[in-house]
Amino acid sequence: MSDNLPAPSASAALPPIPRDIPPLLLVPALMLAMLPLVGSLPTWVTLTMAGLAMGMMIFIMSSGLTLVFGLMDVLNFGHGAFISVGAFAATLVLLPMQGWLEADSLGMNLAVLGLAVAMAMAVTALLGWAFERVIIMPVYGQHLKQILITMGGMIVVEQLIHVVWGADHKPMPLPTALRGAIVIGDAAIEKYRLLAVVVGLLVFVALTLVLNRTKLGLLIRAGVENGEMVEALGYRIRRLFVAVFAAGSALAGLGGVMWGLYKETLTASMGGEVMVMVFITIIIGGLGSVGGCFIGALLMALTANYAGFLAPKLALVSHIVLMIAILLWRPAGLSRK
Numbered sequence: 412m413s414d415n416l417p418a419p420s421a422s423a424a425l426p427p428i429p430r431d432i433p434p435l436l437l438v439p440a441l442m443l444a445m446l447p448l449v450g451s452l453p454t455w456v457t458l459t460m461a462g463l464a465m466g467m468m469i470f471i472m473s474s475g476l477t478l479v480f481g482l483m484d485v486l487n488f489g490h491g492a493f494i495s496v497g498a499f500a501a502t503l504v505l506l507p508m509q510g511w512l513e514a515d516s517l518g519m520n521l522a523v524l525g526l527a528v529a530m531a532m533a534v535t536a537l538l539g540w541a542f543e544r545v546i547i548m549p550v551y552g553q554h555l556k557q558i559l560i561t562m563g564g565m566i567v568v569e570q571l572i573h574v575v576w577g578a579d580h581k582p583m584p585l586p587t588a589l590r591g592a593i594v595i596g597d598a599a600i601e602k603y604r605l606l607a608v609v610v611g612l613l614v615f616v617a618l619t620l621v622l623n624r625t626k627l628g629l630l631i632r633a634g635v636e637n638g639e640m641v642e643a644l645g646y647r648i649r650r651l652f653v654a655v656f657a658a659g660s661a662l663a664g665l666g667g668v669m670w671g672l673y674k675e676t677l678t679a680s681m682g683g684e685v686m687v688m689v690f691i692t693i694i695i696g697g698l699g700s701v702g703g704c705f706i707g708a709l710l711m712a713l714t715a716n717y718a719g720f721l722a723p724k725l726a727l728v729s730h731i732v733l734m735i736a737i738l739l740w741r742p743a744g745l746s747r748k
Contacts, residue, residue, distance in 0.1 A: 458716050460605075464601075464608050469692055470615065471669060472662075472670065485557060489542065494666055494682030495568070496534060496568060496664065500530055500534040505527050516588060528668050535667075538568075580678055584675055588602070692707045695745060696744055696745050698743075698746075710733060715729050
């Protein structure tokens with residue numbers, strides 16, 4: 412009887428993967444819906460660009476944490492410590508090369524920032540490796556202990572920042588070439604915000620390509636689903652996970668540098684202060700989803716900016732209202748996991 416069965420065609424072998432379109436439309440829909448409410452096109456452009464830039468910075472800070480949770484199932488409440496350390500580590504380059512920052516040369520300014528970012532990411536990656544080895548490794552699979560011990564780790568790191576860099580606020584001024592705004596018609600767009608948008612897009616594209624188009628990303632995702640199988644194939648899954656944790660910490664360091672330049676002032680607690688936004692972003696996007704985290708960060712920042720202009724009293728709770736609305740629509744977040 413088996414000889415009479417028709418052979419399956421190659422085109423019908425695998426059904427097409429459905430695309431989840433609605434979340435992709437949320438950001439442009441929100442932007443277009445706010446245009447008539449704002450009333451002025453130049454004001455809308457300024458608000459929108461400011462929201463996109465803030466969203467990109469929030470995404471960079473959140474991406475490392477959602478990566479660690481999604482791939483390693485680790486609730487790292489000490490993630491804010493890496494944000495603070497990254498910002499302070501950047502000063503090891505920025506302060507000695509202050510003359511380059513004050514030069515009215517975009518190339519020199521970006522060169523110094525590139526060195527500062529490399530320093531911040533290297534320091535936070537090393538700190539993340541030590542954090543995983545000493546603090547995280549003994550509590551894998553124990554979420555309650557992870558929350559408690561990582562929060563304690565963040566407090567310890569903040570105090571170490573006071574020891575190394577002092578308890579005073581540290582100024583972190585923008586480079587000369589990135590100060591001011593570009594005026595297009597009647598709309599003013601800050602130069603630094605444009606840089607933040609570019610950096611955020613590059614990080615998103617890089618993460619997406621690595622996780623979905625490389626052998627490394629395939630091994631990491633396979634290790635999450637079936638670690639024993641990957642180990643049987645001869646790959647050291649533990650080393651991969653340590654590398655993921657270090658990479659997530661390095662992204663937090665990059666986000667700390669971007670956020671510190673945005674605020675132009677550094678404090679040891681700056682990482683902890685943004686953790687509420689980071690966790691709301693991850694919840695909105697769906698735990699472990701880089702794409703959902705990207706959309707969630709943009710939605711949250713744009714909503715806060717528009718609310719701050721249209722109804723300032725509601726701006727403080729706009730994040731919570733947005734999270735409630737998203738979870739009522741999709742209880743698992745935008746990623747639909």
